Amino acid sequence: MKIGPLWLKVQIACGDALAMGPGKADLLEAIIAEGSISGAGRALGMSYRRAWVLVDEMNRCFDPPLVETLKGGGRERGAKVTATGAAVLQAYRTMERDAAAALDGAAYALLRANLRSEPAGQG
Template identity: 80%
Template sequence: MKLGSFWLKIQIACGDALAMGPGKADLLAAIIAEGSISGAGRALGMSYRRAWLLVDEMNRCFDPPLVETLKGGGRERGAKVSAAGLAVLEAYREMEREAAAIAERPAYARLRTYLRDAPVTND
């Protein structure tokens, strides 16, 4: 959730893996819109391999899997976001809205007074 040059990012961990974050949520939404992992990757400007690796990581972190691949030819091929995937995406988007509300609170404003615009380089 971007707020000027300061923003909050919600990331959900599964052990050492990143189960869900803004990029994976955008990928799920793109799979819904495009009907395939390759189409979603193209829509987001990423390679099929990168999109597939992200889907694979999500599917290994959630039970049941968030994305189902459809084998075969014609109209029945591609991928679809499962019912669990839709529920996870909806919950994640709700968390993003809640994070936006947190960013309006005084504690976040106080924290931002100490935050640099960019890291200091070690030259």
């Protein structure tokens, strides 16, 4: 959430991996809407490979996995966000809203008042 010179980005780490962040949350929402990883990737302007790598990283970070792929033909193929995936997505979006509330606080006002618009030149 970018507002003026300061913005907040909620990221959830799993060891050295990024388990969840704004892009992965958007990807989960796109999988829900599109019913497939490839369709979600297209909707977000990313390659299938990139979308698959992000899904794989999320699935390795959460137990049970957030996305399951459906093998087979016809309407039964594609991918779906699991119940855990939907719950994690909802919790993440709640954390984003909670973090956004900090933008109304005194700490944000102090940081914004003292933050340069660009880094100062080297001395």
